[in-house]
Amino acid sequence: MSTVTAFEHLLPPHWKSLVTAWLKEDTPTFDFGGFVVGEKQEKAVLLGKSKGVVAGKPFFDEVFRQLDCRVEWLVDEGAEFEPIKEIAYVYGSARHLLMAERVGLNMLARCSGIATRARKLSALKAQHGYKGIVAGTRKTTPGFRIVEKYAMVVGGIDTHRMDLSSCIMLKDNHIWSQGSITAAVKKARAVGGFSIKIEVECQSEAEADEAIQAGADIVMLDNFTSEGIKVAAASLKDRWAQQGRPDIQIEASGGITEDTVAQYFSPAIDIISLGSVTQGVPHVDFSLKIQRSTT
Numbered sequence: 001m002s003t004v005t006a007f008e009h010l011l012p013p014h015w016k017s018l019v020t021a022w023l024k025e026d027t028p029t030f031d032f033g034g035f036v037v038g039e040k041q042e043k044a045v046l047l048g049k050s051k052g053v054v055a056g057k058p059f060f061d062e063v064f065r066q067l068d069c070r071v072e073w074l075v076d077e078g079a080e081f082e083p084i085k086e087i088a089y090v091y092g093s094a095r096h097l098l099m100a101e102r103v104g105l106n107m108l109a110r111c112s113g114i115a116t117r118a119r120k121l122s123a124l125k126a127q128h129g130y131k132g133i134v135a136g137t138r139k140t141t142p143g144f145r146i147v148e149k150y151a152m153v154v155g156g157i158d159t160h161r162m163d164l165s166s167c168i169m170l171k172d173n174h175i176w177s178q179g180s181i182t183a184a185v186k187k188a189r190a191v192g193g194f195s196i197k198i199e200v201e202c203q204s205e206a207e208a209d210e211a212i213q214a215g216a217d218i219v220m221l222d223n224f225t226s227e228g229i230k231v232a233a234a235s236l237k238d239r240w241a242q243q244g245r246p247d248i249q250i251e252a253s254g255g256i257t258e259d260t261v262a263q264y265f266s267p268a269i270d271i272i273s274l275g276s277v278t279q280g281v282p283h284v285d286f287s288l289k290i291q292r293s294t295t
Contacts, residue, residue: 005077007058007077007078007153011146012146016066020066022107023066023099027099033098034098034099035095037094038094039093040093041092042097044090044289045289047086047288047289048083048085048285052081052115053080053116053154054077054108054112055077055151057071059111063104064092064104067099070092071088071089071090072089073087078154098290105288108286109284110144110283112283113281113283116155117277118156118277121134121155121277122155128265131267132265134272135152135160135271135272136148136149136158136159136275138161139278140278152277157277158271168188168196169199169201169220170199170216181200189215199217200214200218201220208221218248218251219249220252221233223255224252226264229269233266233269237250237268251271252273256272
């Protein structure tokens with residue numbers, strides 16, 4: 001029995017329709033290049049040309065499956081590789097291989113890039129012995145979020161909230177609209193039910209105290225310095241433990257990157273979230289080459 005994690009089992013039933021939309025976008029009418037190469041059966045090799053973590057296999061498989069091609073993987077999902085590496089073989093007609101090529105490669109390059117950054121963050125966490133959570137944020141690409149969140153999981157970090165329905169996060173605009181943190185939390189609690197956590201973005205210890213007093217489950221200390229947040233988090237933890245709220249979670253967020261994340265590791269900080277997991281992330285370089293005929 002394989003011990004490789006079947007990450008594709010996370011995916012919802014509708015995900016394959018995204019692949020259909022990608023293919024429709026790239027070939028909206030005639031496929032002129034496909035007319036040139038025709039139906040000759042070919043074998044292509046997927047090459048990993050820059051160091052990284054492979055992520056996105058289910059999506060890549062589906063791109064080619066919808067065009068009657070077959071992928072034979074040589075590398076497991078989540079595996080790290082050094083270039084130049086043969087990652088997979090793909091079999092199908094020449095026109096279908098080339099129709100799927102750019103869609104599949106674009107997806108795989110970005111998904112693997114995010115997973116690679118996530119893996120580096122996971123390694124930093126282990127290296128420093130940090131026991132909290134490192135998470136990506138909801139700063140994802142419209143229409144592509146499921147791929148990007150999937151990449152975080154493959155890379156080994158938390159996805160934070162998936163969408164607006166999976167956690168109630170009250171940020172500055174919510175609070176300004178309602179007039180106070182207390183009013184915003186009260187209104188959120190009235191509709192969120194017992195199973196949905198409420199998180200409040202705070203700019204100071206005083207705001208965090210108000211959020212916790214109002215019933216927030218998580219306080220996000222936003223844009224604090226690394227040293228300032230450690231002091232504030234420890235103070236909040238100690239104060240509210242004495243008042244019967246040892247369960248309160250504290251999140252650090254705002255401008256944190258792969259280069260600075262270790263500065264925020266602290267026993268008093270439960271969660272560190274980074275938008276840079278998906279924003280400005282370098283892609284992993286792949287190419288697909290049809291094997292040249294020897295005849």
